[in-house]
Structures are given as structure tokens and as C-alpha cells.
Amino acid sequence: MNATSHVVTYPRFLWQAVTRAFEGRPLFYAWMTFLTAVALVGANAWAHQLAQGMQLTAMTDHVSWGLYIANFTFGVGLAAGAVMMVIPAYLYDDHEMHDVVLVGELLAVAAIVVCILFIVVDMGRPDRFWHIIPGIGRFNWPISMLTWDVLVLNGYLVLNLHICGYLLYMKFLDRKPDKRWYIPFVFLSIFWAISIHSVTAFLYGGLGGRPFWNSALLAPRFIATAFITGPAFVILLLQLVRRFTSFHVGDGPIRTLTSVMRVTVLLNLFMLGSELFTALYTGGAHSTAVKYLFFGSHGQNALVPWIWTAVAFNLTSALLLHLPATRRSLGLLDLACLLSIVGVWIEKGMGLIIPGFVPSTLHEIVEYVPTMTEWKITAGIWAGGFLVLTIALKIALPVLTGEASLANEKRGEG
Amino acid sequence: MSDQPDPKRRVSLQILGATLGASAFAYAMEPLRAWSKDLTMEQFLQKHYKEMSKDELAKVLQRVERDTKESYGATVTVKDPKPLPGVEFGYALNLSVCIGCRKCAEACHVENNHDRRTNNSYIRVLEMDQGTFDLERGTAQYAHAVPAPGKYYLPVQCHQCDNAPCVKVCPVQATWKESDGIVVVDYDWCIGCRYCEAACPYHARRFNWTKPEIPAEQITTEQGYLSNRIRPQGVVEKCTFCLHRTREGRQPACLEACPTGARVFGNLLDPASEIRWVLENKRVYVLKEELGTRPRFFYFFDE
Ligand code: SF4
Numbered sequence: 240m241n242a243t244s245h246v247v248t249y250p251r252f253l254w255q256a257v258t259r260a261f262e263g264r265p266l267f268y269a270w271m272t273f274l275t276a277v278a279l280v281g282a283n284a285w286a287h288q289l290a291q292g293m294q295l296t297a298m299t300d301h302v303s304w305g306l307y308i309a310n311f312t313f314g315v316g317l318a319a320g321a322v323m324m325v326i327p328a329y330l331y332d333d334h335e336m337h338d339v340v341l342v343g344e345l346l347a348v349a350a351i352v353v354c355i356l357f358i359v360v361d362m363g364r365p366d367r368f369w370h371i372i373p374g375i376g377r378f379n380w381p382i383s384m385l386t387w388d389v390l391v392l393n394g395y396l397v398l399n400l401h402i403c404g405y406l407l408y409m410k411f412l413d414r415k416p417d418k419r420w421y422i423p424f425v426f427l428s429i430f431w432a433i434s435i436h437s438v439t440a441f442l443y444g445g446l447g448g449r450p451f452w453n454s455a456l457l458a459p460r461f462i463a464t465a466f467i468t469g470p471a472f473v474i475l476l477l478q479l480v481r482r483f484t485s486f487h488v489g490d491g492p493i494r495t496l497t498s499v500m501r502v503t504v505l506l507n508l509f510m511l512g513s514e515l516f517t518a519l520y521t522g523g524a525h526s527t528a529v530k531y532l533f534f535g536s537h538g539q540n541a542l543v544p545w546i547w548t549a550v551a552f553n554l555t556s557a558l559l560l561h562l563p564a565t566r567r568s569l570g571l572l573d574l575a576c577l578l579s580i581v582g583v584w585i586e587k588g589m590g591l592i593i594p595g596f597v598p599s600t601l602h603e604i605v606e607y608v609p610t611m612t613e614w615k616i617t618a619g620i621w622a623g624g625f626l627v628l629t630i631a632l633k634i635a636l637p638v639l640t641g642e643a644s645l646a647n648e649k650r651g652e653g
Numbered sequence: 654m655s656d657q658p659d660p661k662r663r664v665s666l667q668i669l670g671a672t673l674g675a676s677a678f679a680y681a682m683e684p685l686r687a688w689s690k691d692l693t694m695e696q697f698l699q700k701h702y703k704e705m706s707k708d709e710l711a712k713v714l715q716r717v718e719r720d721t722k723e724s725y726g727a728t729v730t731v732k733d734p735k736p737l738p739g740v741e742f743g744y745a746l747n748l749s750v751c752i753g754c755r756k757c758a759e760a761c762h763v764e765n766n767h768d769r770r771t772n773n774s775y776i777r778v779l780e781m782d783q784g785t786f787d788l789e790r791g792t793a794q795y796a797h798a799v800p801a802p803g804k805y806y807l808p809v810q811c812h813q814c815d816n817a818p819c820v821k822v823c824p825v826q827a828t829w830k831e832s833d834g835i836v837v838v839d840y841d842w843c844i845g846c847r848y849c850e851a852a853c854p855y856h857a858r859r860f861n862w863t864k865p866e867i868p869a870e871q872i873t874t875e876q877g878y879l880s881n882r883i884r885p886q887g888v889v890e891k892c893t894f895c896l897h898r899t900r901e902g903r904q905p906a907c908l909e910a911c912p913t914g915a916r917v918f919g920n921l922l923d924p925a926s927e928i929r930w931v932l933e934n935k936r937v938y939v940l941k942e943e944l945g946t947r948p949r950f951f952y953f954f955d956e
Contacts, residue, residue: 261667262663268666268670272670275674275677276677279677279678279681280681282678282681282682283680283681283682283683283684286681286682286683286684286685286688287684289684289685289688290684290685290687290688291684291863292861292862292863292864292886292887293860293862293863293887294862294863296862298862299862300850300856300858300859300860301856303847303850303851303860304847304851358846361846361847362844362845362846362887363843363844363845363846363847363860363861363886363887363888363889364843364844364845364885364887364888365844366692366697367697367842367843367844367845368844370701370825370827370842370844371824371825371844376701376825377701377704377825377826377827377842378824378825379823379824379825379826382821382822383821383822383823383824383848384822385822385824385846385848386824389824442848443851445822446818446822446851446852447818447854447944447945447946448818448852448853448854448855448941448944449851524789527789595851596851598789599856600853600854600855600856601777601779601788601791601793601809601855601856602788602789602791603792603793603794603856
């Protein structure tokens with residue numbers, strides 16, 4: 240491998256990537272236009288929020304984090320959950336999974352982008368972002384859990400970008416990838432995936448003044464739910480890839496991921512039950528937030544419909560996943576996946592962040608219902624995430640099938 | 654590839670799409686212009702309070718005075734009194750005499766240049782049922798004559814914890830404990846993540862959800878850089894035991910406003926101080942002691 244060749248071929252690889260990313264059928268253009276439009280609506284709402292202040296959100300000094308941090312938490316889980324493809328692919332030598340593992344890694348990349356955006360829109364002063372850059376600002380590491388989160392999230396992003404980028408580039412050149420250049424990173428990324436979600440749990444769990452969060456079970460619960468949403472999302476994604484591209488997706492990976500979900504949905508329900516028991520049986524300060532969440536308190540019950548929807552969805556998806564009929568029907572499986580994604584999104588989003596603040600530390604009950612601005616920004620960020628994911632797949636899949644390669648490109652020119 | 658449109662048409666469509674996208678983006682971001690109008694390069698590059706030299710700090714103080722003149726039309730003096738050696742402040746409140754009139758909260762509102770529309774204050778007074786310390790049985794929303802029968806009153810403000818959770822969690826060290834025990838915020842360094850607000854067990858922190866609105870004639874003109882100067886939009890603020898007054902030998906505004914004399918403020922390191930006498934001779938109670946925050950704010954009772 241001499242250096243000059245990379246100087247020539249790497250730009251070609253990038254050029255291919257860019258041109259491929261924006262070519263496609265009308266349906267593709269329609270999808271991209273739709274996502275762009277939603278993202279722009281979000282960007283516009285954010286611009287207003289910056290100019291007029293966060294009074295445009297429903298957050299208050301009582302409920303000082305809301306929909307943004309809720310989605311952030313869910314997004315971290317999605318990113319970490321993608322590792323459930325990496326483990327079988329590399330640790331257990333599942334060949335069929337190995338063929339599609341890149342889809343999971345690209346999903347992780349898109350999910351991390353989403354997380355970072357949710358943090359940015361939650362900041363009162365994003366113009367001061369440089370204060371949090373290690374070495375330039377004043378990084379309160381290792382004491383502040385948020386600095387840990389900055390490190391692990393960005394680290395995870397870089398790791399996955401490196402792994403995907405390297406493997407794709409080698410495939411583009413039609414060379415066998417050098418194990419030394421990716422295997423260590425793959426294994427590192429497995430530990431890293433666990434760390435991003437544990438650190439995110441510690442962010443909340445370490446706060447003694449918030450009994451609802453101050454639980455050792457938070458990190459395990461986060462991991463369990465991550466291993467529900469990650470596989471659920473990938474199962475749906477793989478089917479879409481199979482339907483809309485020429486990329487081959489076997490049934491094996493879907494089966495494996497379904498088995499993972501069968502375990503994790505039950506694990507999550509079990510841990511949720513343990514938390515509920517401890518809180519409700521003990522009573523006192525620890526139970527007030529739980530009571531508010533599930534039953535409302537002093538006539539205030541904004542979260543009650545949310546959490547019971549989550550409970551219903553999570554139970555139904557657990558049931559569906561264990562029905563023999565679901566093994567034969569992709570339709571039922573997809574339904575189970577969808578239900579569990581929404582269920583977990585509520586449970587560890589609105590259902591986790593908001594009760595941390597209600598009742599407040601002085602036991603006042605101030606409710607929180609997101610405003611239109613918050614919904615617009617949230618939708619915009621998710622649209623942005625789907626844009627990233629679509630483009631990433633659009634670049635990666637033709638390389639994987641061999642459709643886009645250096646040899647092909649040369650042939651085209653000649 | 655029969656389902657692909659011909660290449661030329663495709664390229665022109667792509668160019669059209671890109672142009673449309675770019676102009677839509679510019680349009681979407683238009684409100685940012687109003688926002689960036691108030692931002693100068695000088696402010697963007699301003700260093701952390703602790704990293705500024707004397708001269709740099711002096712310039713910043715002048716800049717804040719200038720800005721206040723421009724945006725609020727008020728002539729103010731912004732100083733930066735430093736902690737005094739041999740001083741650690743403590744505050745005690747006599748629950749037996751407090752009548753819940755909220756004069757302290759009002760004085761705080763004025764002294765600290767709080768936003769007028771929201772009627773913000775660093776002090777929240779809870780009306781509690783006699784016979785309990787359970788905060789759940791208290792409320793800050795009372796609007797009747799005080800003191801009401803069967804009730805007592807619990808004013809809560811920043812406890813200036815020795816082991817402050819808010820300081821620990823701040824990712825950028827925008828908030829810290831000074832040598833006299835007061836926890837301060839560099840309002841020009843805070844990124845507005847509100848992690849500290851989530852961490853505080855005493856509901857002591859406030860966020861500037863909007864740019865504070867105060868008529869020029871109502872602005873308290875004696876200001877401290879780390880205390881009562883008007884805060885920018887999008888940052889966190891908190892009680893500083895009125896350090897711009899107390900570091901110059903005066904009493905906090907809330908103490909001066911209290912009609913019952915329930916409040917005792919002073920130097921914990923001075924054995925002859927009244928606060929020391931209270932701590933040594935009264936039955937003293939600390940809120941949420943079990944959290945290990947070690948507050949510098951105490952509640953006490955008469956015999
Ligand atoms: S809101 Fe400001 S002071 Fe509070 S933790 Fe964030 S950066 Fe620090």
C-alpha cells in the first residue's frame with residue numbers, strides 16, 4: 240500500500256460517495272424532500288427559540304428538562320442497541336449477521352448525530368459550545384458526568400465512523416481489510432456501546448436530590464431497553480433495505496435479533512416491576528413521583544395517559560414476540576417491533592425525565608406538556624437523523640454489493 | 654437502468670433542488686439575525702472569570718455597564734468584590750418567628766434585578782402544616798392573611814452547600830464555591846445546560862428562559878459581576894447571599910427586609926458572631942441533611 244495510491248483513490252471514493260448519495264428514483268427524491276422539509280421546520284423553530292429564549296418551550300424552573308432530554312436519552316439507547324448486531328457478528332461468528340452488521344453501525348452513527356443535536360437544542364447558550372471542548376474550554380472532567388457523556392458519545396461516533404469508513408473503503412478498492420485496522424476497534428466499540436448508555440444513566444442516577452432517578456437499577460434498565468429498541472429498529476430497517484435495494488439480507492439476522500428481543504422485553508418488564516414494587520411498597524418520598532406518573536397526584540395527571548400507553552405497548556409487544564404465530568408472520572413481528580419502540584420511547588423519555596422533576600425538590604407539582612416549538616424541533620431532529628441514515632445507507636450498500644467500486648468506476652470511464 | 658431519468662435532466666433537477674434547499678434553509682434560519690445582533694466577538698471570546706487578568710476583568714465590567722446602559726437605559730456600577738480572608742458566611746432563620754409575609758422574597762426580587770414579568774425571586778416561602786417537616790404537606794401557593802392558624806412558614810433559598818451538587822455536575826466549571834463559602838455562577842461562561850438545576854435538592858437555581866425585563870428606574874444600580882447584575886438570556890442564576898453587599902460589610906437584602914427579625918447572618922469563623930451564638934445555643938435543623946450537602950443555611954427554633 241503506497242501512500243500516493245490512497246491520495247488518488249480516497250478522493251475518488253469520497254466523490255463516488257457524494258454522487259451516489261444524491262441519485263435515485265423518484266420515490267427516493269420524495270423521501271429526501273419530505274425529510275428536508277421537516278428538518279427545515281425544526282431548524283426554523285430552533286432559530287425562533289434562540290432568538291426569543293427558551294420561554295417558547297414548556298420547561299420551567301420546576302421541570303427544567305423536557306422533551307429534548309427525553310429524546311436524547313432514547314437516542315443514546317438506539318445507538319447503543321445497534322451493538323446487538325456487532326456482538327453476534329464478531330463474537331459468535333454469525334456470518335449472515337456479519338454481512339449486514341454495517342447497517343447497525345451506520346444506525347449508531349445516525350443515532351449519535353440525533354443525540355448531539357438534542358443536546359445542542361437544549362442548551363441555553365449554544366454559542367458558547369467551545370466552553371465544553373476539552374483543552375480549549377474548561378472541561379469539568381472527571382467530576383461532571385456530562386463531560387463523560389461528551390467524551391463517550393463523541394468517541395462512539397468516531398469509532399463507528401472509522402469502522403464503517405475503513406471497511407467500505409477497502410471494499411471499494413476490492414482489497415481484503417487488514418484485521419489490525421478494524422478488529423480492535425470493533426471490540427472496543429462493544430464496550431463503548433455499554434459505556435455510552437451507562438454514563439447516560441449515571442447522569443441522572445447520580446443526583447441525590449431526585450429520588451425517582453437515584454436508583455442503581457437505572458443503568459441496567461437503560462441497557463435492557465437499548466437492547467429492545469436497537470434490535471427492533473434494525474429488524475424494520477433490514478426489511479426496508481431488502482425491499483428497496485438489491486442488497487441481500489438473509490433471514491438469519493432477523494431471527495437472531497428477534498431472539499435477543501424476546502429476552503430483553505421480559506428483562507425490562509421485570510426490572511420495571513422491581514422498581515415499582517420498591518417505590519410503592521415502601522411509600523414516602525420515593526413513591527410520590529411514581530404515583531404521580533401512574534395515577535396522577537392532586538388532580539394533576541398529564542403523564543398518566545403516556546405511561547399507560549407505554550405499559551400497554553410494552554406488554555403487547557412482549558406477548559406478540561412470544562406467540563408462535565409471530566415466528567411465521569413478519570407482519571406480527573413488525574407490529575411487535577413498532578409497539579416496543581414507541582413503548583420504550585415513552586418509558587425512558589417522557590416517563591423517565593419528567594417524573595424526576597414532578598414533584599419538584601420542594602415537593603411542588605408543576606406539570607409539563609411540550610409546546611409546538613418543542614415538537615417541531617424534535618421532529619426536525621429525527622428527520623435530520625433519517626437523512627443521515629438514508630444517505631449513509633445509500634453510500635454504503637452499493638459499495639457492499641460491489642456495484643460501486645474502483646474497478647467499476649474505471650470501466651465506466653474507459 | 655430504465656427507471657432512471659436521463660442524466661442531463663437529473664443534474665438540472667439536482668441543481669434546482671439544491672438551490673431551493675439552500676434558500677429554504679436561509680429562510681428558516683432568518684430569526685437568528687435578531688439573536689446574533691446582540692452577540693459580539695468580544696463576548697464570544699471572553700475568558701472564564703478565573704482566567705481573566707485584572708485588566709481584562711476591568712474591561713469586562715465596563716462592557717457590562719455599557720451593555721446595561723444600551724439595553725436597559727440605566728446607569729449602573731458593576732463591581733467585583735472579592736471574598737474576605739477569614740470569613741465564611743452562614744445564615745440562620747428562626748422558624749418560630751417567621752410569619753410567611755414574603756417580604757424577603759420581594760426584597761430579593763428587587764435587589765437582584767429579577768425579571769419583572771415572572772416575579773422571580775431566589776426565595777420560595779413554603780406554608781407548612783404544624784407538626785410536620787414533610788415538604789409534601791407544604792405549599793408555596795398561598796394567598797391569604799398570614800400567619801394562618803395551624804401553619805408555620807419555611808423560606809427556602811440557596812443553602813450555599815459546602816458539598817454542592819450543582820458545582821459537581823457543571824460540565825464547564827461555570828459555577829464554583831468561593832473561599833467564603835458562597836456558590837457563584839459566571840453568567841458569561843454558563844452554557845445553559847441546566848444540569849445544575851436538576852442536581853440542586855433545594856430548588857435554588859433559576860434559568861433565564863428569556864431576556865429579563867426591568868424598567869430602567871427600577872434597576873438596582875449597585876451591582877456585582879458574580880451576583881446581581883442583570884443576567885443574559887439562556888443562563889442559570891442563583892442566590893449569592895448578596896455578596897455585593899455582604900462582602901462590603903452590609904447585610905443581605907432579605908435580612909434587612911424581614912419585619913420579624915427571623916434572619917441571622919454572619920461570619921461562621923468569628924466566635925463572637927451572632928450566627929455562632931445561634932448555632933451553639935439553639936435547636937438547629939438543616940434541610941435534607943441526609944443528602945450530605947452540608948448547607949451553610951440553618952433553621953432554628955426558640956425554646
Ligand atoms: S447550566 Fe450553566 S452553571 Fe449550570 S451546569 Fe450548565 S453550564 Fe454549569
